[in-house]
Amino acid sequence: MATFFFFLLSFLICFHLSSAEPFIGVNYGQVADNLPPPSATAKLLKSTSIEKVRLYGADPAIIRALANTEIGIVIGAANGDIPSLASDPNSAAQWINSNVLPFYPASKIILITVGNEVLTTNDPNLINQLLPAMQNMQNAINGASLGGKIKVSTVHSMAVLGQSDPPSSGLFSPSYQPALKGLLQFQKDNGSPFAINPYPFFAYQSDSRPETLAFCLFQPNAGRVDSGNGIKYMNMFDAQVDSVHSALSAMGFKDVEIMVAETGWPYSGDSNEVGPSIENAKAYNGNLIAHLKSMVGTPLMPGKSVDTYLFALYDEDLKPGPCSERAFGLYKPDLSMVYDVGISKSSQTPSTPSTPVTPQPKPTATGWCVPKAGISDAQLQSSLDYACGQGIDCSPIQPGGACFEPNTIASHAAYAMNLYYQSSAKNPWNCDFSQTATLTSQNPSYNNCIYPGGST
Numbered sequence: 001m002a003t004f005f006f007f008l009l010s011f012l013i014c015f016h017l018s019s020a021e022p023f024i025g026v027n028y029g030q031v032a033d034n035l036p037p038p039s040a041t042a043k044l045l046k047s048t049s050i051e052k053v054r055l056y057g058a059d060p061a062i063i064r065a066l067a068n069t070e071i072g073i074v075i076g077a078a079n080g081d082i083p084s085l086a087s088d089p090n091s092a093a094q095w096i097n098s099n100v101l102p103f104y105p106a107s108k109i110i111l112i113t114v115g116n117e118v119l120t121t122n123d124p125n126l127i128n129q130l131l132p133a134m135q136n137m138q139n140a141i142n143g144a145s146l147g148g149k150i151k152v153s154t155v156h157s158m159a160v161l162g163q164s165d166p167p168s169s170g171l172f173s174p175s176y177q178p179a180l181k182g183l184l185q186f187q188k189d190n191g192s193p194f195a196i197n198p199y200p201f202f203a204y205q206s207d208s209r210p211e212t213l214a215f216c217l218f219q220p221n222a223g224r225v226d227s228g229n230g231i232k233y234m235n236m237f238d239a240q241v242d243s244v245h246s247a248l249s250a251m252g253f254k255d256v257e258i259m260v261a262e263t264g265w266p267y268s269g270d271s272n273e274v275g276p277s278i279e280n281a282k283a284y285n286g287n288l289i290a291h292l293k294s295m296v297g298t299p300l301m302p303g304k305s306v307d308t309y310l311f312a313l314y315d316e317d318l319k320p321g322p323c324s325e326r327a328f329g330l331y332k333p334d335l336s337m338v339y340d341v342g343i344s345k346s347s348q349t350p351s352t353p354s355t356p357v358t359p360q361p362k363p364t365a366t367g368w369c370v371p372k373a374g375i376s377d378a379q380l381q382s383s384l385d386y387a388c389g390q391g392i393d394c395s396p397i398q399p400g401g402a403c404f405e406p407n408t409i410a411s412h413a414a415y416a417m418n419l420y421y422q423s424s425a426k427n428p429w430n431c432d433f434s435q436t437a438t439l440t441s442q443n444p445s446y447n448n449c450i451y452p453g454g455s456t
Contacts, residue, residue: 024292024343025052025072025309026330027262030059031316034333038065041313044335045071048343054261054309056116058099067106074309075099076113077137079126085114085136086129092136096144109150112137113195113261117157119176130154131182138190151192154183155261158198158240161247167239167300168228170246177251184253193259193307196244200236200284201265201275208274212236217280218287218385220434223378231299234382237263237288238298245300257306263288264311267338269324276324278339285310285330286341287389293398294388296381296409342391367439368453369421369431370414380413383433387413387420394419396449403449414444415451422452 028041035041042065045053054074055062066073077085077095084091100109114134118126138152158164160180162173172180187194200216214221216236223232224239233239241258248254265284269276292305315329315338329338337344371380388394396403397412404412417437424430431437445451 023305023307024050024289025054025074025307026050027054027056027264027309027312028062029056029312029314029316029319031318032314032333034317035314036333036335038062040335042066042069042071044331045069045313047345049345050310050343052110052307052309053313054113060099060103063099063103063107063109066108067103070108072108072110074111074113075109076116077133079115079118079121082115082118082126082129082133085133087132089136089139092133092140093143095137096140096146100141100146100150101144104146104150111151111153111192112141113153113155115154117197118154119179120157120159127179130179131186134183134186138186148191152190153187153192153195153259155195155197158196158244160196161243164240164243164247166224166226166228167233167242168226168231168246170243171250172247181251184248184251184256187256188253191257193257194244194248194253195259195261197262198237198240198244198260199263200240203236203240204275205273213275213280217283218291218382218389219283220379220383220386220432220436222434223382226299232376232378233299234378235287235291235385237291241306242298242300245298258301260306260308262309262311264328266324266327268327270322273322273324276327281328282339282341283389286391287385289341289343290388290394291381291385293394294381294384294412299378340391342389367441368444368451369418369437370440370444371410371417371433372436372438375436377409379434379436380409383436384409384413384416386433387416390420390423392416392419392423402447415449418444418451418453 038061046069051070052072052074053066056076057078058075063073063075081095085095103109114137115130118130134152134154141147141150141152160172160176161170163169163171184194204212204216211221215224218235221234223234225232241260244258245254248256265281266276267278267281292308295303295305297304310330312328312330314331314333315326317326319325330341332338394416395401397415398404403415417433421431431439443451443454
């Protein structure tokens with residue numbers, strides 16, 4: 001009995017911590033002339049399950065509007081600030097005095113990014129000044145008695161990798177390794193995350209085969225085997241993140257945490273752009289969120305989800321470049337959704353409903369959709385992510401739900417695949433999942449876990 005209560009207490013503690021440390025954030029860019037006031041944005045964010053926001057600067061009106069919301073805030077020093085921050089410790093102290101101390105702790109500032117994609121500017125002076133700027137910023141934080149409470153990092157483009165395919169062979173470009181060695185030692189010493197911007201969208205643009213699109217959108221696909229270790233990858237996001245992990249490991253910094261500072265998919269683009277659409281954007285962001293919530297992690301970092309900041313909260317209508325650059329927003333300036341990825345609290349059901357809400361099967365429907373025997377966990381995870389990203393209620397397989405135990409990919413996938421099928425038109429192809437599923441007349445329900453379906 002004591003063992004049971006210890007297990008229950010451990011579970012509750014872990015569940016509380018995972019709830020208190022959300023890993024899904026959003027980027028709040030301001031290169032626009034039509035954005036709603038910060039107070040309206042703060043109210044919008046509180047109506048969603050997003051609990052972290054990344055700013056590219058340190059707009060006091062936004063930081064102030066987010067006070068007492070418990071929303072974690074990432075603020076940024078611009079590339080143009082780096083020379084003064086590097087050369088003068090007092091400049092860093094003044095930056096903290098102006099942008100942190102008037103607002104903290106009511107405004108929950110958690111991270112300061114010094115510069116954005118500095119290494120790939122290929123400006124040697126700026127690159128050489130980056131580490132001293134970060135060190136002075138850290139010293140200023142320590143001087144304000146905030147060491148350990150607010151971290152310091154910088155954000156990188158995926159172009160810092162010289163090799164990323166297969167993921168196990170990930171390496172940083174030799175030209176960036178000297179600078180990265182100092183930066184990574186600083187981050188290891190201070191426990192700050194290595195922040196990077198992986199975009200499967202751009203990978204698809206350079207390889208626009210249909211099978212690549214499914215791989216990028218977390219949709220059922222044949223997967224891709226890493227020739228270095230034999231691991232089968234079922235989506236591009238995991239492959240990109242693991243290539244970063246491999247690159248960190250190769251330099252001796254495998255324990256430095258990875259943070260996805262930006263990732264997203266545009267819902268519109270120019271006529272010559274491959275990939276932008278409402279359907280693709282909804283599939284990528286919705287399935288990514290489902291994948292992160294599953295806590296399955298990546299093949300090289302299983303059992304945890306990396307902190308991930310979606311790009312972006314709003315469109316930025318003044319951004320230069322192709323049309324897609326101005327079409328990454330999840331919300332319109334009037335605060336309505338561009339498309340629904342299931343982050344609005346009003347569209348979500350509680351994670352532990354006493355009676356799970358399940359769709360009623362049609363009178364003519366018979367059977368349940370279940371995985372075929374012998375399907376790999378990687379393929380089942382892909383089907384699980386896809387099904388839960390289509391708007392069905394996957395809360396019964398979340399911690400505390402009626403179908404959470406047994407806590408296996410196979411069990412969770414079976415529930416989600418069946419629920420997707422029962423919520424669909426129940427055509428045979430709705431129970432296909434790349435030929436990994438089949439219909440059965442045997443009811444798979446067990447204990448208090450009820451699978452909708454069968455005949456009525």
